[in-house]
Amino acid sequence: MRLAILDKMQPEAVQRLFEAKRPEVTVAGTFSDIHALEQAAQRLKDAHLAEYEAFGPVPLVEIESGMRRQGSFVRAVATMGGVAGVVGGFALALWSSTLYDLVVGGKPPTALVPYVVVGYELTILVACISTFIATGHGAKFLPVPPPPEFMARYSSDTFGLHLYCTKTQVDEARRLLEESEAEEIHEF
Amino acid sequence: MAEATSFAKINDTVLSTLDPPGKKYWLVIGLLLCFVAAMFLTVGYQVLVGIGIAGMNHPVGWGSYIVNFVFWVGIAHSGTLISAVLYLFKVRWRTAICRSSEAMTVIAVMTAGLFPLFHLGRIWVFWWLMPYPNAADLWPNFKSPLVWDVIAVTTYFTVSAMFFYLGMIPDLAAARDRATGWRKKFYTIISLGWQQRYEQWRHYARAYACFACLATPLVVSVHSVVSWDFAMSILPGWHTTIFAPYFVAGAIHSGLAMVITLLLPMRKLLKLESIITMTHLERMAQLNILMALIIGYAYGTEVFIAAYSINQFEWEFFLWRMFGDYAVHYWIMVACNCVIPLLFFFKKIRTNWVSLLVISLLINVGMWMERFVIIASTAHDFLPSSWGLYALTPAEWIIMVGAFAWFFMLFLLFAKHLPSVAISEIKELKLHEAHLDREHAG
Known part of the structure; x- marks a missing residue:
């Protein structure tokens, strides 16, 4: 994650904590309850911190208000995919029928009604493929092992909040997590 | 979820x-593989000597291959119904069974996809149906069902x-x-670097909802389109506007029954009784009652339309279908699809695993019969001189049994190698229930 100070008006200690360009240390706090995680994230957001990440075994949508980034571009991409699908489906069917424009049985080579099926199916197909690709891009799908700071417990029953900082900022980070009532604090 | 607290x-x-399976598991897989091998050997033999080894001939050009194709596409339907439609309606009991139903959907479509290839005879030209640019500008006819x-x-x-x-x-x-060892490597690759991070969840949650919205119209459209393979023709018994809803209802009926059939042994063998409870199976049985009533209505309407149309061919055709050469098949279809599922009205029956299994199997027998009755009854079209009968040949029986083995083999492989229950969704449901409890307590 990119480290930045978003708000120059924030307290001096917090500015010191997040002034480095690249995080050297990850300070992780763990929580057994999603509500504790939500409150901790909200506390960090209120302090205008940009560099933290939440982890948990359930879709973490309900803590969204405490996170800096909200929503997703996936829905917009799905909509664009759907539009491309319907246009592409009709265009393919219409264009290919004009390539072989023999009049058979007195019927015109092109016909809109049967092409509705093609347009309809391609709308869904292209929208879904777009959704999958967008999700893969957003969630950074790569067949690689998780980084060392990832705790396997996050897949089971533990929630986590990771603060990314430099070595000189570790004490501040620990203090912030302690104030957030983290049950355990680890450094990576 | 009494125990999994x-x-x-x-x-x-x-x-x-997902723990390594025992010898019995591999023995069953091996046995199923033998049937699958027999199926592919028979298909290979058909490629060598021609499609004449199947019983399809004038006047029945679409036989067991298309019967099985329609049957398996139908089976696939309830997976999408459970995972997408019930998700959008916020039906919470779906979480325990959605994963296995989705797996069933994917495997059933894979099974269905085999049959048009077998039916082609010349399997190697299947790609002529794909829309692709070619030198002769001969594209598929997009007006064709x-x-x-x-x-x-x-x-x-x-x-x-x-x-x-x-x-x-x-x-x-x-x-x-x-996991440990090679399994860890395997799951590492297919989990695509998932770290349960918020940055991943926020995209994932939207994508899941998008997929549910986009898959829902497919529940209606796919079997409607399959039905139009028949309804767009002018044959008596096929050329009817009721086919699309009738096929969709039938597909959901058979799919729900197959989910019950699969889940009953799965929950027992994998010790998932605390997660997939009798309540889940009961709810699906209740959905089967609804589907049985819709299908019964469709069967009745079909006959009524034929009688009311004053179309001699149509009415004669239905009389023959009900009382002619395939009368036994027809009445098995009516009994298994419309009458027997109504036994689920009794709580004792829909909460007993033996009766659930027997009735779900009978529904699938009935749904296979429905497709057979629809397709084989083209033996009786406009001209009495062209009438004939159709029966499955040994080659078709081997291929059909092999397809069932293929389906069950893939499902068994899924059940022991991939998470058969949606863990994160179950946890989300637990959170929701805890939240509701707190609200009530507060």
């Missing part, structure tokens, strides 16, 4: 199903497979974090 317990319960069918089923398979895989990624990561 904590998140860790849910993980243990579900992920312990057969081309619609290719597009619809391909779309259905692609969307179902992506939905199934996307939904499973967080659980694959959970499997990765518990």
Whole structure:
């Protein structure tokens, strides 16, 4: 994650904590309850911190208000995919029928009604493929092992909040997590 | 979920199903593989000597291959119904069974996809149906229901497979974090670096909802398009506007029954009774009652339309269908699809695993019969001089049995190698229930 100070008006200690360009240390706090995680994230957001990440075994949508980034571009991409699908489906069917424009049985080579099926199916197909690709891009799908700071417990029953900082900022980070009532604090 | 009270317990319960299977499991897989091999050998023989080894001939040009194709596409339907439609309606009991239903959907479409290839005879030219640029500018005819069918089923398979895989990624990561050895490597690759991060969840949650919205119209469209393979023709018994809803209802009916058939032994063998409870099976049985009533209404309407139309061919055809050469098949169809499922009105029957299994199997027998009755009854068209009868040849029986073996083999492989319950969704449901409890207490 990119480290930045978003708000120059924030307290001096917090500015010191997040002034480095690249995080050297990850300070992780763990929580057994999603509500504790939500409150901790909200506390960090209120302090205008940009560099933290939440982890948990359930879709973490309900803590969204405490996170800096909200929503997703996936829905917009799905909509664009759907539009491309319907246009592409009709265009393919219409264009290919004009390539072989023999009049058979007195019927015109092109016909809109049967092409509705093609347009309809391609709308869904292209929208879904777009959704999958967008999700893969957003969630950074790569067949690689998780980084060392990832705790396997996050897949089971533990929630986590990771603060990314430099070595000189570790004490501040620990203090912030302690104030957030983290049950355990680890450094990576 | 009486026992699986904590998140860790849910993980243990579900992920312990992925422990290395015993000899009996591989023995069953081996046995099923023998049937699958027999199927492919028979298909190979058909390629060598021609499609004449199947019983399809004038006047029945579409035989067991298309019967099985329609049957398996139908089976696929309830997976999407459970995973997408019930998700949008916020039906919470779906969480325990959605994963196995989605797996069933994907495997059933894979099974269905085999049959048009077998039916082609010349399997090696199947790609002529694909829309691709070619030198002669000869594109598929997009006005043909057969081309619609290719597009619809391909779309259905692609969307179902992506939905199934996307939904499973967080659980694959959970499997990765518990596994050791080569299994850990395997789950690491297929979990695509999932880390349960908020940055991943926020995209995932939207994508899941998008997939549910996009897959829902497919529940209606796919079997409608399949039905138009028949309804767009002018044959008596086929050329009817009722086919699309009638096929969709039938598909959901058979799919729900197959989910019950699969879940009953699965929950027992994988020790998932605490997660997939009798209540889940009961709810599906209740849905079967609804579907049985809709199908009964469709069967009745079909006959009424034939009688009311004052169309001699149509009415004679229905009389023959009900009392002619395939009368036994017809009445088995009516009994298994419309009458026997109504026994689920009795709580004792729909909460007893033996009766659930027997009735779900009978529904599938009935649904196979429905497709057979529809397709084989083309033996009786406008001209008495062209009438004939159709029966399955040994080659068709081998291929049909092989397809069932293929389906059950793939499902068994799924059940022991991939998380068969949506772990993260179950946990989310637990959170929701805890939240409601707090609200009530407060």
